[in-house]
Amino acid sequence: MAVCGALALLASCGWGGKDDGESGGRLPGAPTGVSAAAGSATSVHVMWSAVSAGPGISGYEVYRGTTKVKDVPASEHMVDVTRLRPSTTYVFTVRAQDTDGRLGPRSREVRATTPAAAAADRSAPTRPLGPxxxxxxxxxxxxxxxxxxxxxxxxxxxxxxxxxxxxxxxxxxxxxxxxxxxxxxxxxxxxxxxxxxxxxxxxxxxxxxxTAPASDDGRGTAPTGFRATTHRAGGAYYLDLVWVPPRTDGVVTEYQIQLDGRPATSLVWGGAAPRDRASYSFYVGRDAGVTHRVRISARLPDGTWGGFSAERTVTTGPEQS
Missing domain, CATH: 2.60.40.10 (Immunoglobulins)
Incomplete structure (x- = not known):
């Protein structure tokens, strides 16, 4: 079973932030999927996943080191930080703010290095062709x-x-x-x-x-290559899941597993989330010969949930290949 800080059950890690004793509510969770890339010699583009769990989110604060540099409304999950120095490495974090004005914890730190300035460069790049x-x-x-x-x-x-x-x-x-x-x-x-x-x-x-109509099943944003097998350990049976994350610009850090038609658990990578192949194993009981249906969906970098993967059927019993 994974532990907090790598891959974790939301309930185990206190998803949504710690309790706020004075208000009786929970603070917003730390934004996930944060990335930063230089946009020019004097700007960096910062992007993150929307915080959807817990209280209502009113906006985000973006920090360069310990200095707040941007306030961003809740409907936006990216920003350009400007007036930076060329050839300099910067560290950025993001915090969510709820509708009561309370700030959640900072996201993990991300770094970006601006390129060297081009002296007296007035020549623009060519137009991107064939879009x-x-x-x-x-x-x-x-x-x-x-x-x-x-x-x-x-x-x-x-x-x-x-x-x-x-x-x-x-x-x-x-x-x-x-x-x-x-x-x-x-x-x-x-x-x-x-x-x-x-x-x-x-x-x-x-x-x-x-875009497709609302009745679309979302398969274009679903994890692919989804497989489910089972193994026995310590007298109990576990489901072993393997999948390929959906293609997005940001990193997918959160998934929802549906077991037998009901939500079973949500998963969050607290460290480096996999881009090419992901796997997870979880407990399903001690009885052999039990058949389960399982599928998985990803929370996309903009905070919306993608489509479900193909559903797989697996029966506890002898180890499968």
Whole structure:
């Protein structure tokens, strides 16, 4: 069984924060899935997963070291921290604030290093070419484009929904998944390249996509390669689960396991969550010959739940291969 700080049962680790004796409620949980990447020589893009458990969330505070640098509304889970120094490593954390004004604990620390400044660079990168995409279920789209060129190098790509910048990825990345969208809605996305001097390329041609209706089963955001087997240890039976996390920009740190049609447990990685292959084992009882149905879903970086994986059926008994 996993322990807190690596992979843990929510109930065991006090998910949602510690009790607040004065108010009788629980503090917001620490944001998970926090990442940071340089956007230019003077800016860093910070992203995190929405905090959905516990009390209502009114917003987030973003810290550079011990200094608060940004207040972000609850509807947003990313921000550009600007006015930074070139060639400098920065440490960022995020805290959630509830509707009573109480702050939860800080997230884990993430680091990002800004590139060197490009002196007298007024040349913008070329326009990203060949953008295309597809709807991934009812609440996400996947976008990709061809790499831009620049005389000093592309540091990041900015993604726009209409005229609003909604995301940023590193200069080595030419694809992204945009989540948190509405079902059955038509969207228009463009991409712009940015260099270290904050020169922006012209916008790519628009990519127009329509998300699936609300009745969509969400399979595009579901874990894949899901397998379930059983083993016996200490006179008890355990289910062993293996899956591939869904493709997202951020790291998926939380999953929900459904056993026999009911929620069995939620899992949270407190350390480095796996990107390519995940596994988990949990107790299901001492009786042989019991058949269980199991499936799993992931909480996406924007705080919404993705679709369920394929359901697997497994019977306790002799060890399976």
């Amino acid at each position: 295309h995409g597809r709807a991934v279920g009812s609440r996400a789209v996947q976008l990709s484009w061809s790499r831009s060129t620049d005389d000093r190098g592309v540091v990041s790509y900015d993604i726009y929904q209409g005229t609003t910048k909604i995301h940023s990825v590193g200069g080595a990345q030419t694809a992204t998944v945009v989540t948190g969208l509405r079902p059955g809605t038509r969207y228009s996305f463009t991409v712009r390249a940015r260099d270290a001097a904050d020169n922006l390329s012209p916008a790519s041609t628009p990519v127009r996509l329509t």
